[in-house]
Amino acid sequence: MRKLLQYLCTILLFCSIMLIPGSRCHAYNYASHPDTDYTVTVMDNALLLDQTEEKDLLQNMLPIAEHGHVLLLTSDRTDTDCETEAATLCDQLFGDENAVVFLINIGIREIYVYARGDMSDSITSGDARSIADNVYRYASKEDYFTCADRAFTQINSLLKGDSIAQPMKYICNALLAMILALLLGFGWVCINAYRYRPGQHLLLNRSSKHVKASVTNAEYTDTHFLTEAELCSEGPYLALYLLRVLLSFFGGGGGFSGSGSTGGGSSRSSGGGHKF
């Protein structure tokens, strides 16, 4: 009886430990392509998907493994950006091998598509941005399964050589083209109007002129040492002076990094994301 009670307490203790928040042990779903040995992994760290959805996604992702490793990662980290997170995990899991990652980060509320190696030739940064732009609305509605599913479908299309819908690209280009065309047309009107504005030399009659002059005497009188104020009145010196002040104000650091730039490591890579 005492031994039975000990066994029951051990089981209860084990189960209670399992119930403690933060100490949950989540098993990652995993598969590998039969021909290439590339792996397909779903790492649902943020617990956005259930088991059925993960299994469905694995099936959808498997054809992509013909080209490289495939990873679906959900995360709630706020201490890093998506590109760094995806690149770091790729380094840890796959080294320099071909890989594609779809990241859903609900901490900073961003989805990101990251491709490495040969896959980055088919999935460019522009394509990655387009895919993220096409599926972000599902993530906004918390339909993460559909979001990931549609993303991998489009990734698969690109890897097969098919094209994907890029409404963001065409809308942006159309609007910018229209604005530029309006300005260029107006510029043409201004140029034609100004074609008939004379320069100073055209204003007047080509008058007859007679010029005869020579230097009869030139005498050195004095040497004058220039002050700081006098130097600043000279254009180039003033420009250099202002530039020195500007550089000292901003310092040497700071910089902007845009989404879609090539990531870390020695492999070539591409990526693009979208907030949701």
Next chain:
Amino acid sequence: MYECPSCAAALRYDIDKQMLSCDHCGNTLDPYAFQKDKDAEEHTDYEVTIFRCPQCGGELISDATTAATFCSYCGASTILDNRISKERRPKSIIPFKQNTDQCKAAYQKMLKNAVFAPDDMKNPEHIEKFRGIYMPYWLYSYEYKGNLDLRGAVRETRGGEPVKNLYDVKLDVDVSYEDIAYDASSSFPDHVSAAIGPFHNEDCKPFTPAFLSGFYADTSDVADWVYETDAEKYFRLNCANDLFENTTMGVYGVGNYYGCSVPASINPTSRRTELGLFPVWFLSYRNKDRIAYAVMNGQTGKMTGQLPVDIKKYLKISLLLAMPIFLLLCLLPTMVPAQLLTMSAFLAVFCGIVVNVQMSHAIAQDRSTEDKGEQYAASDNPRPTDQMILFNHFSPQKKWNFSVIAVIILFLTLLPISFFPAQSIRKILDCPQILLFPAALIVICGIICLIQSGQKKKHAYLPVTYTRGIWEGFGSDLLAKSPVLIKPLLALIISLVILIWNPVDDSWYYLGAVACMLGICFSLIDMMKQYNRLTTRKLPQLGRRGGDENA
């Protein structure tokens, strides 16, 4: 009317033959061989001079400045000698060398580049309506003979310290400029008369009224001193350049010494002003109650014309132009909506700057503030003193174009924001001090621009009553410009609000970009309407009933 000695028909000055020619019998005569005391009969009633046609006796309709015209009844070319009396008699004339066919060809060539001009203007019937008019020009001649004492400064480094070596330079100068020309008619806009220049005085001939036969002619209604400062300034500046080119004074740093300006030192020893008549072809195009015109130099054939813009055509062509631009953009890396909105906002700012400059020109043209002849005709203020003129025009200080510097700083600040909008906005919100330095520089440049603008107005030729204070001029111009500038400004505000808000949904960014596009579009349309209003005006000479139409 000048009558042919063989058949008594009317003589006209033939451009191709460069002689007086009879259309009836083909007789040609030297204009100088034909002397006539008076052409039109003159009667003075109630202190008004009435001119009558020598052929039919009909009363001639003319303006106060008309020197030659056509009779409205019989079409006879008539010279109004009273208007070219001794006091106002021109010294010289450049006869017409370009005939009507050459005029039409030049006009058609000009229209080829006017893609946005209304189709009506290209109608061949329209091109027939050219009028040859002799316009009066003041001819200024200057001379400088004698010694010139100047100071020079040569910059060098001595022991690591920048220094200037000073020199006293003496020159022996003998320079003369003949016939610097400015139009002497208040109804002929200065910018148009300048646009068809220059005329070549090699074809100048002593004046005789016979040259006017077959053309319109105007006399001067602008005093000779109106353009005297500009002519003298032209002489001094070009004389200074000639001295630099023809002597070694540049070696001694002449022109680098603060307080010694070469142009200011060249005080002409001799000045002369005379009147000349120069040939100009005018074409009018009437649209409802407005007239646009094209003008051609009757000697050299140089054509100018501010042709109106057909706004519908402009929009259609812009739409067509957008297609190749779209295809070009598709070859470039994909843009995200935030980048599109930032670039659109940037282009709206650029549009605002361009439209502001254009509106300034348009307002100046509308108010004729840059047309000295028109300003003179509208006022009766006294001539400014010589001292004021000399001091203001030849200040030795070089002025930087601070408005350009401000635009460059603005461009350099906005450029990184346009390419990386999200990161830039975040960085700016974290550390707003980043923008303080460029903002401070732009404000400083703006204040300097305002001060320089006020100084320019204060020291301009125009008499005191036409000078406005800095803020008065700025305020009144801002009111005139605001309907046009408000549109890109609103678009910019909408864009900034969206960029700072940073919404997730792309639709907001597209909406902002559309707002920018509409703001730019309507602003440019307003600008073109203003431009069209300015390009169409009534030209007094062409408002007359021309006898050559009815004869």
